[in-house]
Amino acid sequence: MKFHGGIPGWFNFADFYDWVVQNAPDKARFVEVGALFGASSVYLQSRIVASKKDIKLDIVDTFDDKNLSMESSNLAMPFGGFRKTFDFFTRGRLGDNVRVCQMPSREHAGACKPGSLHFVFLDGSHAKLDVLQDISSYLNAMAPGGILGGHDVDIPDVAQAVQEAFGTRFVRFGVSCWYVQL
């Protein structure tokens, strides 16, 4: 785990978020699945603000203390748990365009309007069946030309899920991201 912008996490894909925001339409809807303590979310929001585009961002995480690794648990304990740690690190750094959706990704995806999402980033569960489930849950909600991608394509489970869903159609980006343009 490393610190980015003073927040602990696994964020090493700033170049991907830079590229996505730069290429997004002026009015767009983004979803980030898997925030942990907010390192990637705060960075994405900073790029959205800098772009001056009208981009709405849903941050989706269960914030379930049972899912935390030992390292994360030790970090979250003094703050009183997962969600309180996220709130501490993100305080004042997420704007009115952002909704924090504390729920499983499948539930969030089911509530999204078909064709409404311009960017969905999957960094939740990295188990193969969960990644496949996330991909199929959000596909219907993607806007034409939208970007569906994720983190940790070097993890075999993630790579297998992405290959199973998209064959050779997906693109690798930077050290660890994948995406398809729909």
Ligand SMILES: C[S@@+](CC[C@H](N)C(=O)[O-])C[C@H]1O[C@@H](n2cnc3c(N)ncnc32)[C@H](O)[C@@H]1O
């Ligand atoms: C690898 S961490 C995210 C790291 C974060 N993006 C960062 O930059 O530090 C994965 C997160 O996904 C969340 N998560 C796992 N499965 C989920 C699901 N089905 N729905 C919503 N959140 C989920 C976990 O609670 C955890 O916070």
